[in-house]
Structure formats: structure tokens, C-alpha cells
Amino acid sequence: MRMMKTTLLAGVSALGIALAGAAQAAGVTDADLLNDGANTKQVVTNGMGLQAHRFSPLKQINTSNVKDLVPAWSFSFGGEKQRGQEAQALVHDGVLYVTGSYSRLYAMDAKTGEKLWEFDARLPEGIMPCCDVINRGPALYGDKVFFGTLDAQIYALNAKTGKVAWHKAIDDFKAGYSYSAAPLIVPTKANGALVITGVSGGEFGVVGRVEARNVDTGELVWSRPVLEGLTGTYQGKETTMTGKTNETWPGDMYKTGGGAPWLGGTYDPETKLIFMGTGNPAPWNSWLRPGDNRWTSSRVAINPENGEFVWGFQTTPHDGWDFDGVNEFIPFDAKVNGKAMKLGATADRNGFFYVLDRTNGKFLHAMPFVNKINWAKGIDKNGRPEYNDDNRPGDPSKSADGKEGKSVFAVPSFLGGKNQMPVSYDDQTHLFYVPSNEWGMDIHNEPVVYKKGAAYLGAGFNIKPVFDDHIGSLKAIDPIAQKVVWEYKNKAPLWGGVLSTAGGLVFTGTPEGYLMAFDAKNGAILWKFNVGTGIVAPPITWEQDGTQMIGVAAGWGGAVPLWGGEVAKTFKGINQGGSYWTFKLASHTAGQ
Template identity: 85%
Template sequence: MGMMKRTLLAGVSVLGMAFAGAAMAAGVTDADLLADGVNAKQVVTNGLGLAAHRYSPLTQINTSTVKNLVPAWSFSFGGEKQRGQQGQAVVHDGVIYITGSYSRLFAIDAKTGEKIWEYDARLPEGIMPCCDVVNRGAALFGDKVYFTTLDAQIYALEAKTGKVVWHKAIDDFKAGYSNTAAPLIVPTKANGTLIVTGVSGGEFGVVGRVEARNVDTGELVWSRPTLEGLTGTYQGKETTMTGKANETWSGDMYKTGGGATWLGGTYDPDTKMVFFGTGNPAPWNSWLRPGDNKWTSSRLAINPENGELVWGFQTTPHDGWDYDGVNEFIPFEMTKDGKTVKAGATADRNGFFYVLDRTNGKFISAMPFVSKITWAKGIDASGRPIYDEAMRPGDPTKSEDGKKGKEVFAVPSFLGGKNQMPMAYSDQSKLFYVPSNEWGMDIHNEPVVYKKGAAYLGAGFNIKPIFDDHIGSLKAIDPVAQKVVWEYKNKAPLWAGVLTTAGGLVFTGNPEGYLLAFDAKNGEVLWKFNVGTGIVAPPISWEQDGEQLVGVAAGWGGAVPLWGGEVAKTFKGINQGGSYWVFKLAPKSATK
């Protein structure tokens, strides 16, 4: 995706005052992190568990009672900063921690919706976020709450007060680096509990990497570059090279080659590996960088003990369409032909849904989850795409003027079959619920030269719908049978994450402003509520004082209105906003 073509005003740091009697975090432990998927009284990880199934074991709100769901309270993020709100909240000891646009973090009383404190990062002028001023969530550990900022910093705050304990620079924002993802907290044997982050900024020729820091001090423990030819570090010393130098990159193109890890990662306590996706290679013009360009547009498994690369799987080798491979890799147990496989699944920007052996990255299966894919004819037995070379944007040096290569219509668009909005896996139905979009793009290549801090694309594009009645499509996918079980079509693109529950429900939001609840088995809409602005964030659910609650951030924005081309024109009237909504069952309705 591209650069936001505007300079953003610097933010202002404001610390709110804690009010008397508010519940405060007593401290999150390794055991809390590891139990997050089954402990319904907390949400202390991004994804309702380190594996990010986004599955709640709660059943009070179910297919029978969901019709009685009503708002409990709504909290306004305030100010004039009404931009895309993509954060997933975390909840501990009666306090909700939610990030807002422009790198803000709020602590809210979960019972009343009253603000406990607010922290606004002081953003410098000249930050360069490509795809709106979003933040996707915070992390909790011990007595601290952590989040990253648009100027590529990471902060640790006191959970009780919001005061800064430590903060570190991830990288130089003037070179195009930023950060938007929720950090990942991982327990290790060698170095205790670590906070693991990636980097954003792939459209500026930055180099992707994953790195881990000490949760108490912020000191760097290890770093793993995503591009071959670059060397990792551990405890301040160089370790191994990622891949083999110049095996799939020519010359020194890899030094500005992209591969940003901008969506964050997942962790599998079973195999004890961290999984991160990597973004597009830079520049977009693939004629300038022959070869597979590893490990861009890939999924990587990393040993969190030392940052060593365990395996990689490239979904789009020699990517020429901006099909980032950053989408979440979700570990799950798959029973097939009477055998249980330690699998992992990912719905890629390129339009294909993949299942891999998570122990070694070996390909198991793939299927298209969006319609009319043009760039590839399918996926071969090794998991490699079968390219339709006529659908690769043409080499501009072969054109008459040398400035614009042959234009093609590629499906999906560069915003992907799925983008930042996380899917969910139901431990009950054994289905994945994937928020997807049906669209394509006119795309051509142009000459481009790397310049620090400037957009590094070499492409022009315009996104267009491929169906008259819908763009968004929520799909229930059976990973064993490799088929779509049901589909819900939405007029506008879907950009919100998904939650599924043991009550047989699936929740997501849409740009039209609705939070919707579906029957997980057949996709029937059982309930919906309009929050007054588009929803582009993942819902969560937890138990508070014996009641099941559902929470979601609301606020239209993100990449779609910025880069949606012709598609964006069709829903330009959606109101922006910034708020957090919590829902519960109406009194005396929980058992009816």
C-alpha cells in the first residue's frame, strides 16, 4: 500500500488522573498469557489467546439470546482525531485498555465506561504512515501496558496511572519507518518474558524485521531481518544470516527491499514458535528486482529464544501486485484421514487460503477464497503459484515512452482478498471465519529510484469492484474439505476483524456502522446494531461480574477511503468517529 500524502500534526501527551475506586490491573503473568484462550474473565492478548483463534468460550450470549443484546455504555475517544479506529481492546481486572488513532492509549473502567487515564504520544512532524493514523492494540504484562506509535517508538506505561516506565525507538521515522501493530508478549526459558514487535513502512523501501525486547527495560534481546543476505543479532552480537546472500535477490536491491512485518505475530505454545507474516517487496515494479525476493510476501517461523529462523513459506514469490503476506498465521489441530496434524492456516492478500504444517512450514493445501482471481491460475503441489504471466504489469522500459508499462486488470486488488482485519477460528465448529473483499485493480509499472523517506512504488493503480451488489464477503471456510460453507455479502468492503464464540455466534462489523452477529453454522444474521460510524476493528468478549460482554472500537478510516480508487467513491459519505462500545444482554434475558 502507498504513502499518506500529507504531513500530520504532532500529537500532545496528556495523562489523565485515576479516579477513586476504579479497579486496577493486579499484574498479568505468563500463566495468564498462556490461558487467555480459555479464561473468559480476561482478554490479555491480541487475538484472545497467543494463537489468535479469536474464540470466546462464553455461552451466555448465544443463538437464542443474542436478540436481547443491548448497549451497556459507549466511550468517546474525544477531540478532533476522528480517524480509523482499528484497535482490539485488552481487558484485565475490570479495566479496558484500548488504543486510538494518532497513537493514543486509554484505560477505561469496564463496568461504567468512565476514563481512568489517557496517554497521547507526542508525534513529531513528518511521520509517514501509509494507510491512515491507525493503531491496532496494546499488550499487557506484569504491571505494565505496552503499545507502539506512528513514529516507530515502543512505550511501556504503568497500567495503573499511564505514566511512562520506559520507551525505545524501534527505528527512524524519517526513513519511512512506523509502527501500528499490537505487540506480542512471549514467555521464554533463556531470557524470561519478551515483547516481540515488527516494523511498518514497506512502501518506503524499509527493511522488515522481527525483534524481541526485555519487558522490564526495553533492551533489545534479538533481531531477525526478513530479507535474505541480512544478519540477525542476539544479545548484541551478530548471529546467522537470513537465507543465502543473493540467492533470490540481484545485487544490493535487498538493502531497500521491503518485507515489512506490519501486522504483528502469533505464538504457538505447542511448537514454541513465533509466526510473523512479511510484506511486499520494494519497489512494486517487479521488473527491477528479478528472482523470488525472499522472504517478502511470506510466513516466517522464528524461535523466540534466540531469534533464529526455523522455516519460511513464500505465498507470492516475486510479488508484482503488492500482495503482502502479513496476514495472521493461526495454529490449529486439523484432523484429516483419521490423523491429527499440527497445522496452521492463513488467508493471504493474494486471494488464496493456505494450510501448512506448522512444525516445518510444509505445504498442505490451498484454495481460492475470493472470486475471479487473475494473477495466478492456481497453486501447484508444492504450494507455489501458477502464474498467468499476461497478468503481470508490463515492463515500462519496453514501452514506447519508457514511462508506463502495459496495464493489466488484476484480481484481487492490492488491498487484498483479505487485509489487516483478522479472521477467527472456532474451536466448536472447526471453521475459519474470513472477512474478505471482492475487487480488482488496473495496475501498471513505472520507473522508480530509491530515495530515503520517499514512496518507493514504481506503479500506478485504480481499484474497481467486480460485482454490482457487493464488495465485502464474510466467508466460513472448512480447512479440511477446502470449501466455503457459507457466505455473507456486504455492499461496502469489510475491514473489521472477527470474533467467534462457544455460543454458536460470529461477530464482525461493517463500514455501514453495524456490529453484526451471525449463526456460526449457516451465516444467518441474528442481531445487528448501528454505532453511527464504520467499524474497522476486531470485537472481543469477556465475563464481567457474571455477565458476558461484547466490546468493539468504532471509527471509520484505514486504507480503504485513502486508497480505494473507484471503490472509495461509492461510500464516501460514511461518517468518521472514535468510540468504544460495550454490549450486554438486557436484564432478565440471559436465559430466555
């Protein structure tokens, strides 16, 4: 698809800004951010709360009446730019904000779906997104709405008009950088509210880092590289080094070592820490970079006041399978052996579900949440994998021709036990609802040399299912008892996020096009509706004029059809789309 050349001010179609019945967005405050998980009339954070539980106290829609859900309205993103739609929407003062593929942002009347304005970032030629032309959503603060673009830019727009307030380059897209995550807004004492971003591009040998910008100007406040041996900045001056040079990296490889924190993060107001996950080390060929390669494939805790590391926990040291550690780290509280603890959990791409002490990163326990894992025997008492050495792809330099190392079949595949699709933590059942996939891959290593802007893999692969009847698996996991309480098996891979509610419901979507509602306690299917294209986005819920609404972006795409090997061939007939759907109870349609 042809890309338009970059312009300083991208196009805004401000159609019907003063549409009757649409309340214009008032400013989002620190209190709004901090209270988002409890305020049913808004959704102003990605995750429906800074801790990203994706749980709503709304219960107008419940296990008894969810069967009566009907469409309220549907909005088309328009044009030929269909592809994957992975965005979570935001809702404030009667306006719904959602991003679409190819770095577009829409504002619409949350009650009727009528468009207020549209912003198109007009991407340049030559962008290099790894995993489709997706965007995972905007952020709101004050009178602005923020989002990132595939050419590694960040924009702040006026929330009422869609006009550009400021925009900054995160990095050079020609070097392989891009940006697809929803920005995170974090209140601080020293610098006010900050826009927190990571970077994408680990497959191109970029340097992973987390950065904070002033919400009003876009000026950089601090920057923290996640690779050891690199130095952070604060207010334009160098500060501390991340780790120690060459402690776990050979030579200069850390300078192109990947670790991109491409999925965004969470913030815990209790510990006042940002939690970010970091991506795979580069290149994939692990024989070229002996050592643990910190802090790739890890979870890190960062002080938002100054960008300093507080702790780090590496889920896959010396990663040789592309097991990015970017998956969201969710704060929650629970008792362990009778002791109340501040914990955090993450369903890692490597197939294990981890629980840590979120105050210091100390490992508590881990359990496999997908089947037939064979790259590791398990996780030891310190949280370190017990590797199956014969299931690491072979060293190509030891092969007869020096071009291709021994191939192995590894489970899970590099697309992970869980990937970008966010989990939900239910504040009532105290269960995590995890959209997972049961698949493996043939993988081998190849020689590779870093070249700016070129793929930096050193591997070949083909993804295959491990069961005949399903790949996708929605699992309800007890994080303390370390067990799967219930499971729903889906023929196609699950790639959409999860929402749980006080009405005893769990919502998620499927590539086959169904938005589904399950009983949170036992996994019984209570309702489903087909939107005509695959769902790879997380649903939300909010209260609109006394009516509970359910909303989700629809549009098949993302990494599965691009990277899925035999799996992608199996589901190549799924229709693409590009729309936003909302639902409410049939009893609330009269007079609406």
C-alpha cells in the same frame, strides 16, 4: 491535522485514577498469557489467546437471546482526531485498555466506561504512515501496558497510572519506518518474557525485521531481518545471516527490499514458535528485482529464544501486485486423512487460503477464497503459484516512452482478498470465519529509484469492484474439506475483524456502522446495531461480574478510503467517528 513536536515524556491525563468500582490492574503473568483463550474474565492478548483463534468459550449470549443485546456503555476517544479505529481492546482486573488513532492509549473502567487515564504520544511532524493514522492495540504484561506509535517508537506505561516506564525508538520515521501493530508478549526460558515487534513502511523501501525486547527495560535482546543477505543479532552480537546473499535478489536491492512484518504475529506454545507474516517487496515494479525476493510476502517461523528462522513459506514469490504476506497465521489441530496433525492456516492477500504443517512449514493445500482470481491459474503441489504471465503489469522499460508499462486488470486488488482484519477460528464448528473482499485493480508499472524517506512504488493503480451487488464477503471456510460453508455479502468492503463464541455466534462490523451477529453454523443474521460510524476493528467478549460483554472500537478509516480508488469514491459518505462500544443482554441491565 497539525502534529505536536516530540517530547521525551508524552502527556498523560490521569483523570479519576481512583474511580470507585474500578479494580486496579494487577500484574499479568506468563500463565495469564498462556491461558488467555480459556479465561473468560480477561482478554490480555491480541487475538484472545496467543494462537489468536478469537474464539470465546462464553455462551451466556447465544443464538436464542442475542436479539436482546443492548448497549451497556460507549466511550468517546474525543477531540478532532477521529479517523480509522482498528484496535482490539484488552481487559484485565476490571480495566479495559484500547488504543485510538494518532497513537493514543486509554484505560477505562470495563464495567462503566469511565476514563481512568489517557496517554497521547504527541507525534512529530513528518510521520509517513502508509494506511491511515491507525493503531491496532496494546499488549499487557506484569504491571505494564505496551504499545507502538506511528513515529516508530514503542512505549511501556504503568498500567495503573499511564506514566511512562520506558520507551525506545524502533527506527527512524524520517526513513519511512512506522509502527501500528499490537505488540506480542512471548514467555521464554533464556530471557523471560519478551516484547515482540515488527516494523511498518514497506512502501518506503525499509528493511523488514522482527525484534524482541526485555519487558522491564526495553533493551533489545534479538533482531532478525526477514530479507536474505542480512544478518541478525542476539544480545548485541551478530549471529546468522537470513538466507544467502543474492540467492533470490539481484545486486544490492535487498538492502531496501521491504518485507515489513507490519501486522504483528502469533505464538504457538505447543511448537514454541512465533509466526510472522512479511510484507511486499520494494519497489512494487517487479521488473527491477528479478527472482523470488525472499522472504517477502511470506510466513516465517521464528525461535523466540534467539530469533533464528525455523522455516519460511513464501505465498507470492516475485510479488508484482503488492500481495503482502502479513496476514495472521493461525495454529489449529485437525485430522488429515485420518492422521492428527499440528496445522496452521492463513487467508492470504493474494486470494488463496493456505493450510501448512506448522511444525515445519510444509504445504498441505490451498483454495481460492475470493472469486475471479486471474493473476495465477492456481497453486501447485508445492504451494507455488502458477502465474498467468500476461496478468503481471508490463515492463515500463519495454514501452514506447519508457515511462509506463502495459496496464492489466488484476484480481484481487492490492488491498487483498483479506487484509488487516483478523479471522476467527471456531473451536466448536472447526470453521474459519474470514472477512474478505471481492475487488480487482487496474495496475501498471513505472520507473522508480530509491530515495530515503520517499515512496518507493513504481506503480499506478485504481481499485474497482468485480460484482455489482457487493464487495465485502464474510465466509465460513472448512480448512480441511477446502470449501466455503456459508457466505454473507456486504455492499461495502469488510475491514473489521471477527469474533466467534461457544454461544454459536459470529460477530463482525461493517463500514455502514453495523455490529452484526450471525449464526456460526449457517450464517443467518440474528442481530445488528448501528454505532453511527464504520467499524474496522475486531470485537472481543469477556465476563464482567457475571455478565458477558461484547466490545468493539468504532471509527471509519484505514486503507480503503485512502487507497480505494473507485471503491473509495462509492463510500465517501460514511461518517467518521472515534469511540468504544460495549453491549450486554437487556436482562442484565437492571441494577447495573
